[in-house]
Amino acid sequence: MSSSWLENNTFHFADFADLDRLVSEKERRELTISLCLPTLNEEKTIAKEIIIMKSELMTRYPLLDEIVVIDSGSTDNTMEIAASFGADVYEADQILPSLEKFKGKGENLWKSLFVTKGDIIVYLDADIKNIHHRFAYALVGPLLLHEHLKYAKAFYDRPIAIGKSKVRPTGGGRVTELVIRPMFSLFFPELTQIFQPLSGEYAGYREVFEKVPFPIGYGVETSLILDIHEKWGLDVIAQVDLEKRVHKNQNIKALGKMAFVILDTFLKRIENLGFIDLKKKMYNEMIQYNLVKNEYKADILQIGGIERPPMIEIPEYRHKFSITGKPPGRQKQAMPESSDA
Amino acid sequence: MFTAPVGAGAATIGLTSAPVLIYLYSPGVLMDAYLDNLPTYVDRIQAIKETILTNIVLIGQIPAPTFKEKNRSVAFLDRLAEFQVDECTTDGYRNPIGVIRGTDDSKPPIFVVAHLDTFFPKDVDHNFKIKKDSITGAGLTDNSIGVGVLVSLPEIFRQLDLRFESDIVLAGVIQSIGKGNLRGVRHLVKTWPTPIRGAVCIEGVELGRLSYYADGMIRCEAQCTIPAASSMEYKFRPNAILVLNEIINQILTLRLPQRPRCRVIIGQISGGIKHGVIPFDASLGLEIQGDSDRMVKAIFNEVKDIVDGIRHEYEVDLDLKTISNLNAARLRYNHPLVKKTFAIMQKLDLRPVSGHSESELSIFLSRKIPAVTLGITRGVNYHLANARLKIHPMFTGIAQIVGVIQAIDSGVCDE
Known part of the structure; x- marks a missing residue:
């Protein structure tokens, strides 16, 4: 495994702090940029994200052209608050209403492709407590300043040596270290260089996002990396150190469900790629147990593993964005394939 | 002299391709002109509410217990520099300061101060929550809202098209509360090389307060x-x-x-x-x-x-x-600054409530520098980690501060 990717494609947010330069590069290349915040009951944090992004990256530096909130059906005041601070707010179910309706973060991201206008789309989780505009500009920065990069992903720990002998451990959360990293190590060792493949903050070109399928739930981060890597290679991917991120912690059962979905996504992809040959269809139920009044009771969650097709295959999308010609097939390469693929 | 928006006393001449607005200057007329315009400031300030709230969040979320204000101080200066304030520096005691240059070198500077330190230790969660009309978090009341507004003033002046004769010194003073004993502001005022024309001290709460005496x-x-x-x-x-x-x-x-x-x-x-x-x-x-x-x-x-x-x-x-200790000092009730501040507040439909202050105000007053302390907004749980302050009244609170700075710039303290 070559370490050149790690050296060449890993950035720090401070590398992109010159916002005037980013804006001028955006204007020179006549690009538009959308920020999308997928939400489900995020009334405690959504306003802060919108306010800071709007102030710093729209009013003061015209880097973003729109802020779009895609909501999965919040029961709190998320949508009202987001709208009151000037975001364009959509209920996911109301987008492409003729299609079957699903709930999930991946579904929101996929549908955002239909309602946003940007050539570049930045996705940020809406639960970041210490939100700062670097979360957006630092992800857009590599894409604007390095034309070969098409997809930039956030990480938060600093993988640097402190002094001569002290090294701070780096990496992701529990699901990353217990599920994704072992799987990457087994099948795609070069992808282990992506420190936090599950981070919810990334940016990419529309021309990339519209050509890959989106799992409707937690599997979306995994699938994006695997699919982009497969279609265009590792060299189009960058990662950016955003330093500290504070967000709500999930309990182990919630992480278990997340791990289930990610494994489901991962196994299906490596089967399609011919790495493994599953002799039997996988089950689609995550089974956990609770102790209720001295009795163990199964807590079964059906997780369908449903995926949306590449958006470019959706007729309404092709019509809206005036895309002509036949929809590309799933296997067709839309961009030159890299030697890493 | 500040340039006010179109109002009484204005005339245009056409010597250049674009009409030039000039003001028939008379302090009294000018005072009335901007007093009349004050209510319009509220909406114009509200138009940049995202920037004001962003400053409150980005600076206020950095813990700054007394004697440990360094990180907040750096952020304060960074933000002022981003807003292209003419001079951003620290004084000999490490109070961060921004100076907006005025148009008349002969006029002494006007100080606008807010203390940087808060009562909350570093391990308290300082992440704020914002809802439709409220902001909640530790240290907001005393005094993160004040600091955020102070840092926003250059952008607010720009939004209101205001320039001043005097330099405007924006100071986030350190080591103010408790055992800090106002060391930061004491040093700042004591070592400032020129006379000071007047001062406005900003506190988070409560909108309507008007402190012009210190016990x-x-x-x-x-x-x-x-x-x-x-x-x-x-x-x-x-x-x-x-x-x-x-x-x-x-x-x-x-x-x-x-x-x-x-x-x-x-x-x-x-x-x-x-x-x-x-x-x-x-x-x-x-x-x-x-x-x-x-x-x-x-x-x-x-x-x-x-x-x-x-x-x-x-x-x-x-x-x-x-x-710590402070000397008693006060402005008379009929001091022009007090009277004009009353008028400004009333113009904004605020009912002035007088009270003493143990804050930075006393340092200015004890050195015979006319000064007042004003509050920005209202809320609940003022001194708790879940202090919740209203956003909407804040814009009136800011308008009154701008009005008082204009009053000082027009000479009410110069007697």
Whole structure:
């Protein structure tokens, strides 16, 4: 495994702090940029994200052209608050209403492709407590300043040596270290260089996002990396150190469900790629147990593993964005394939 | 002279391709012109609410307990620099300062100050929550909202198309509260090389307050310690909390005069380990306030005598330490700055409520620099970690601050 990717494609947010330069590069290349915040009951944090992004990256530096909130059906005041601070707010179910309706973060991201206008789309989780505009500009920065990069992903720990002998451990959360990293190590060792493949903050070109399928739930981060890597290679991917991120912690059962979905996504992809040959269809139920009044009771969650097709295959999308010609097939390469693929 | 929006006293001439707006300058006319315009400021300030809230969040979320304000201070200067303030620097005491250059070198500067430090230690969650019309979090009231607004002033002036004759000095002073004893602002004012034209001190709450006088004050702490080594010598070990209780009882017997007005506030008590163990140390925080420095000092001496007496009689380690002190100082009610501030607040439909202040105000007033303290907004849980402040009234609060700066710039303090 070559370490050149790690050296060449890993950035720090401070590398992109010159916002005037980013804006001028955006204007020179006549690009538009959308920020999308997928939400489900995020009334405690959504306003802060919108306010800071709007102030710093729209009013003061015209880097973003729109802020779009895609909501999965919040029961709190998320949508009202987001709208009151000037975001364009959509209920996911109301987008492409003729299609079957699903709930999930991946579904929101996929549908955002239909309602946003940007050539570049930045996705940020809406639960970041210490939100700062670097979360957006630092992800857009590599894409604007390095034309070969098409997809930039956030990480938060600093993988640097402190002094001569002290090294701070780096990496992701529990699901990353217990599920994704072992799987990457087994099948795609070069992808282990992506420190936090599950981070919810990334940016990419529309021309990339519209050509890959989106799992409707937690599997979306995994699938994006695997699919982009497969279609265009590792060299189009960058990662950016955003330093500290504070967000709500999930309990182990919630992480278990997340791990289930990610494994489901991962196994299906490596089967399609011919790495493994599953002799039997996988089950689609995550089974956990609770102790209720001295009795163990199964807590079964059906997780369908449903995926949306590449958006470019959706007729309404092709019509809206005036895309002509036949929809590309799933296997067709839309961009030159890299030697890493 | 500041350039005001179109209003009374304006005329246009057409010597250049674009019409030029000039003002027929007369201080009285000008004052009236901007007073009339003040209500329109509120909406124009609200138009950049995202920037103001962003400053409150980006600076206020950095913990800044007294003596540990460095990170917040750096962020304060960074933001001022981003807003292209003419000079961003620190003074000899590391108070971060931004100077917006005025149009008339001969006019002394106007100071706008807010203290950077808060009561909350670093390990308290400082991440704020914003809802439709409220912002919640630790330290907002005292004084993260004030600091955020202070940093936003360059952008607010730009939004209102305002320029001033005087330099505007934006100072986030450090080491202000508690044991900080206003060290930052004391140093800033003491070492500033020129006269100061006037000052506005910004506090988070409460909108409508107008402080133009500061009481004399001595803040002190009584610390009682029962030496552990000698505890065997006691048949009945003294109880540190009860010793302090005796001090309180004796203070309550003091006869305080109604004139000069003065009072003793027992503000803090702490001590002990757990319910069933006699406490071997405890502390009592109290403040003596009054409008006569002499009387405050006399009462302090009485409290000191009480402490000395109890130390002797109870045979315990008992100290009374002075943490901070202020001299009484005030502007007259009919001082032009006070009168004009009243007018500004009334123009904005605010009902001015007068009260004393123990903050930066007293340092300016004691040096004969006209100054007022103003609050920005309203809310609940002011001194708790979940202080919740309203967003909407904030824009009126900011408009009054801008109005007072304009008043000082137009000469109300120059008599």
